[in-house]
Amino acid sequence: MKSLLIVYHSQSGSCAQLAGAAAGGAREEPDVEVLVARAWDAGVAHLQAADGVMLVAAENAGALSGGMKDFLDRTFYPAIERGLVLPYALLFSAGNDGRNAVRQTQRILSGYPFPAAAEPVILRGEVDAAKLQAARELGMGFAAGIAMGIY
Numbered sequence: 001m002k003s004l005l006i007v008y009h010s011q012s013g014s015c016a017q018l019a020g021a022a023a024g025g026a027r028e029e030p031d032v033e034v035l036v037a038r039a040w041d042a043g044v045a046h047l048q049a050a051d052g053v054m055l056v057a058a059e060n061a062g063a064l065s066g067g068m069k070d071f072l073d074r075t076f077y078p079a080i081e082r083g084l085v086l087p088y089a090l091l092f093s094a095g096n097d098g099r100n101a102v103r104q105t106q107r108i109l110s111g112y113p114f115p116a117a118a119e120p121v122i123l124r125g126e127v128d129a130a131k132l133q134a135a136r137e138l139g140m141g142f143a144a145g146i147a148m149g150i151y
């Protein structure tokens, strides 16, 4: 059984909703166990137990949201020490941009070093049915790739 870890940070609930939708899509894949964790609660042990990680976060003040940055700050050296190499997917919520947060996160993850499994998805504006569907599809596609071992 393979495992997908979805780590999210959410202030207003938007990213939490997107993470839930991504998890719902991923759970369509029967050969992948899906674990959803708040960034504040997640640590390197969660990464070590996973075959892939999805980060769901917002762009705040032109940067990655603080809670997700804290998760990456805490796990960076421990992940390197363990030699972890996990494919990742990024799902970002933003008001009208999101690109800086994505660039920043990609740069940080390149140091772990984790490879990207998919193009980053930025969803701008209020969460609606279309955005939940996009999150669901990202989760479904990533889980299918993990199950097939293509990363």
Ligand SMILES: Cc1cc2nc3c(=O)[nH]c(=O)nc-3n(C[C@H](O)[C@H](O)[C@H](O)COP(=O)(O)O)c2cc1C
Binding pocket: 009, 010, 011, 012, 013, 014, 015, 016, 057, 058, 059, 060, 061, 062, 063, 065, 093, 094, 095, 096, 097, 098, 125
């Ligand atoms: C303090 C703060 C700063 C923000 N800065 C940006 C920003 O720089 N660029 C952007 O596109 N959206 C920005 N936003 C909008 C958030 O990215 C957006 O509301 C997102 O959906 C928040 O998700 P969350 O509440 O689940 O964390 C900001 C929101 C807040 C509260």
